[in-house]
Amino acid sequence: MGIGKLALFLLYAFLCQLVFSSSLPHLCPNDQALALLQFNNTFTINLDASSSGYYPKRVKWNRSTDCCSWDGVKCDETTGQVIELDLSSSQLLGSHISPKFGELSSLTHLDLSYSSFTGIIPAEISRLSKLHVLSIESDSYDLRFVPHNLELLLKNLTQLRELDFEGVNISSTIPLNFSSYLTNLHLRDTHLYGTLPEGVLHLSNLEALDLASNPQLTVRFPTTKWNSSASLMRLYLSGVNATGRIPESFGHLTSLRILVLFSCNLSGSIPKPLWNLTNIEKLDLDDNHLEGPISDFFRFGKISWLSLRNNNFNGQLEFLSFNKSWTQLEMLDFSSNSLTGPIPSNVSGLQNLQSLLLSSNHLNGTIPSWIFSLPLLGELDLSDNHFSGNIQEFKSKTLHRVSLKQNQLEGPIPKSLLNQRDLYILRLSHNNLSGQISSTICDLKTLEVLDLGSNNLEGAIPICLGEMSELWVLDVSNNSLSGTINTNFSIGNHLMVIKFDRNKLEGKVPQSLINCKSLEVLDLGNNELNDTFPKWLRALPNLKILRLRSNKFFGPIKDSSTYKFAQIRIIDLSSNGFSGDLPLRLFEYFEAMKIISESSGTREYVADMNYVYYTNSFIVTTKGLDLELPRVLTTNIIIDLSRNRFEGNIPSIIGDLVGLRTLNLSHNRLEGHIPASLHQLSVLESLDLSSNKISGEIPQQLASLTSLEVLNLSHNHLVGCIPRGKQFDTFENSSYLGNDGLCGLPLSKDCGGDEGVPQATTPYGLDQEEEEGDSSIISWQAVFMGYGCxxxxxxxxxxxxxxxxxxxxxxxxxxxxxxxxxxxxxxxxxxx
Incomplete structure (x- = not known):
């Protein structure tokens, strides 16, 4: 047989074998099929989840078919053994990871990520000694290891290439016995603690390391060359404790593509060897204490993502004008640093830029036209700087977030901003913008935050604003808007904040506000509204701040059993024309004020929506001052009914509102006594009852108010001795002026007793007891002689x-x- 015939025969034999072998059934081993079916019967499937990207792969598993044909199962074509099992994103409800998985001894790939598993990861997984890939990511934090099981697993799985336990509660130190073949190690957000063994950073085949979001984990970088320097391409260490400087050893990681070190408590300048990392595509050093000039970052010629937010970098942005190599740059974030000067005007080569974030610096000048000409720009934040001039028309049609607040910008709102299909954040507040608010703004169907406050806008509020179905924040405060509030707030809206304060609005409060069931903040203060108290607002279940101050509201606030306002923290009705008795029923339903918030270590804010780049700043009057709070704590509980025409007594039920921090009832026509029940307000910081007709004595019990910083009882008809001790020893004369019947410190009028003990108020002291002891200078004989005469x-x-x-x-x-x-x-x- 010639060589050619032999080759042809061998090729024929190979093809026959290939056809024959491919026609054979996999014949999944019975024990493995049974193990999978037993596991299959331990849980149910969330069928609703399939519409959100989850696919229940084991829905068609059954005994009548070969397990090698089941979704998510792959078998060896020769032996029929199950070698890969992928149940990721399958939404398996109420299930634990079965120990039966340990019987699939031929497995090389096991992926159980994001399938709602709970409980303990069984030790039997460590029997799968042939595993190359093990992924058990969790987004519910309900999976955990028992002590030492991770160490056992790593000891036995010596063939591992990829290991991913993101979101699993490991709660241990990191063992060192990793497979030498390991290329990908992902232990993000796993409650690791202790110090990372330096050997992990020297794994010779390591390509990706992710230990982010483990704040109790300490990482010490090698000071010399890393063994993994030739292979390491992705390093994620955000949120670990890596205190200190970035070492020069980073310069050896020449294959590095992604470096994420935000919130690592790093300090100092960027070491020069870092500029050798010419392959860097993503660099994130946010939220550290790094410093030095910004200019050298142009050396990263392949970079597409550069984020240095919230550091101490300084200098100017001139390097942008001579850098022509950043054609692939998509995201540039230098916000919250110390940059100065203008943005250069002659910049080109950034045509792929999608996010430009330079907020909270010291930049000035006009915003250059090249920024408005970026064709793919989606996110622009230049807020909290010193920019001036007009806002030009945008070329981009893909804008989704624009924030230019807190500058000195002028002119009208650009029409191009009102034609964006995907815009969800528009913040132009605290500028000098002029003109009217066009009704075409309502065409922004995806808008969630509209913040136009503190400008020079005029004209009417567009009626259609209340019909924007996705809007959460509507802030047009502190402008020159006029006319009535004709806005029609539609049923089902999502509004949480409405701020129309400090304008020239007239008329009544629109009753369509009753449809704003998510509303937390309603500020209509400092206008010219003329209406009775809108008691129907009681139907808003989440209302926390109601501010109607400085308007022309009038009439009594009538008692009604239907008042709710259960969530109210701040109610400010001051400087109006309200009359009649104080609303007893209203106080009864202030349920949120009847609780003293415990200090949990975390601060909670009213309508705080950082997730949509909005914080609810608010003006409150407390301790005699008008303060603008950048955010309002839920513990800021305030009642201000001052400067009205309220009459009658102060209800003792106010003493039940134990969470009160500020109570201001001044400048009314209130009578009667100060209720002793006010001593129950143990966290009260400011009490103002001045300029009323209150009589009687100051209750001694008020001396127990140890948090009280400001007290004003002036210009009433109070009598008797001022209480002594604790906070009352700190108040000055001004707290008591205009009460001729008061005596005791700090007034010059002595009550005639010791230590502030209250004295009887009968004229001339005829019923006062004389001091005892040898120091008495009046004999009782003389007294009787006087009475006799x-x-x-x-x-x-x-x-x-x-x-x-x-x-x-x-x-x-x-x-x-x-x-x-x-x-x-x-x-x-x-x-x-």
């Missing part, structure tokens, strides 16, 4: 009156005076 004189006067026929009323008065004198003499005899 007085009695003789009194009887003489009576005789003269009777003999001269004085009027009967005068006679009765003298008899009463005689009776009082005799009674006091008897009292003194009994005491002494």
């Amino acid at each position: 007085g009695l003789v004189i009194g009887l003489s006067i009576i005789y003269i009156m009777l003999s001269t026929q004085y009027p009967a009323w005068f006679s009765r008065m003298d008899v009463q005076l005689e009776h009082k004198i005799l009674t006091r003499m008897k009292k003194h005899k009994k005491r002494h």
Whole structure:
């Protein structure tokens, strides 16, 4: 047989074998099929999840078919053994990872990620000694290891190439016995602690290392060349403790493509060897303490993502004008640094830029035209700088976030901003913008935040704003808007914040606000609204801040059993024309004010929506000052009903509102006494009852208010001795002015007693006890002589009156005076 015929025969034999082998059934081993079916019967499938990218792969598993044909199962074509099992994103409800998986001894790939597994990862997984890939990521944090099981697993799985336990609660230190073949190690957000063994950073085949979001994990970088330097391409260490400087050893990682080190507590300047990493495509050093000039970053010629937010970098952006190699740059974030000067105007080569974020620096000048000409720009944030000039028309049709707030920009709102299909954030507040708000703004169907406050806008509020179905924040405060609020708030809207304050709005409060069921903040203050109290707002279940101050509201706030306002934290009705008694029923339903928030270490804010780049700044009047708070704590509980025409008594039920920090009822026509129940307001910081007609004494119990910083009881009809001790020893005369009947410190009028003990208010002190001891200078004999003389004189006067026929009323008065004198003499005899 010739060589050619032999080759042809061998090729024929090979093809026959290939056809024959491919026609054979896999014949999945019974024990493996049974193990999978037993596992299959332990849980149910969330069929609704399939519409959101999840696919329940084991829905068609059954005994009548070969397990090698099941979704997510792959078998060896020769032996029929199951070698790969992929149940990722299958939404398996109520299931634990079965120990039966340990019987699939030929497995090389096992992926159980994002399938709602819970409980303990079984130790039997460590029997799968042939595994190359093991992925058990979790987004519910319900999976965990028992102590030492991770160490056992790593000890036995010596063939591993990829290991991913993201979101699994490991809660241990990191063992060192990793497979030498390991190329990908992902242990993000796994509650690791202790110090990372340096050997992990020296794994010779390591290509990707992700240990991010483990704040209790300490990472010390090698100071010399890394063994993995030739292979390491992706390094994610954000949120670990890597305190100190970036070492020069990073310069050896010449294959590095992605370096993410944000929130690692790093400091110092960027080491020069880092500029050798010419293959860097993504660099994220956010939220550290790094410093130095910004200019050298142009050396990363292949970079597409550069983020240095919230550091101490300085200098100017001139390097942008001579860098022509950043054609692939998509994201540039230098926000919250110390950059100065203007943005250069002669910049080119950034045509692929999608995000430009330079907020919170010291940049100035006009915004150059090349920024408005970027064709793919989706995100622009230049807020909190010193830019001036007009906002030009945008070329991009893909804008989704624009924030230019807190600058000195002028002119109208560009029309191109109102024609964006995907815009969801528009923040132009705190500028000098002028003109009217065009109704075409309502065409922004995806808009979630509209913040135009603190400008010079005029005209009417567009009626259609309340019909924007996706809007969460509507802030047009502090402008020159006029007319009535004709906005029609549609049913089903998502509005959480409405701020129309500090304008020139007239008329009534629109009743369509009743449709804003998600509303937390309603500020209509400082306008010219003329209406009665909109008690129907009680139907808003989430309302936390209601501010109607400085308008022309009038009439009584009538008691009603239908008042709710259960979530109210701040209610400010000051400087209006409200009258009648204080609304007792209203106070009864302030449920959120009846709780003192415990200090949990975390601060909670009202309508705080950082996820849509909006924080709810708010003006509150507390401690006698108007303060603009950048965010409002849920513990800022305030009632301000001052400068109205309220009458009657102060209800004692206010004492039940134990969470109150500020209570201001000043400049009304309130009468009666100060309720002693106010001593229950243990966290009260400011109390202002001034300029009313309140009488009686200051309750001694108020001395227990140790948080009280500001007290104003001036210009009332209070009498008696001012309480002493604790906070009351810190208040000055101004707290009590205009109360002629008050005495005691800090006033110059002495009450005549020791240590602020309240004294009787009977004139001349006829019923006061004398001080005891040898220091007394008045003898009781002299006292009795005085009373005796007085009695003789009194009887003489009576005789003269009777003999001269004085009027009967005068006679009765003298008899009463005689009776009082005799009674006091008897009292003194009994005491002494």
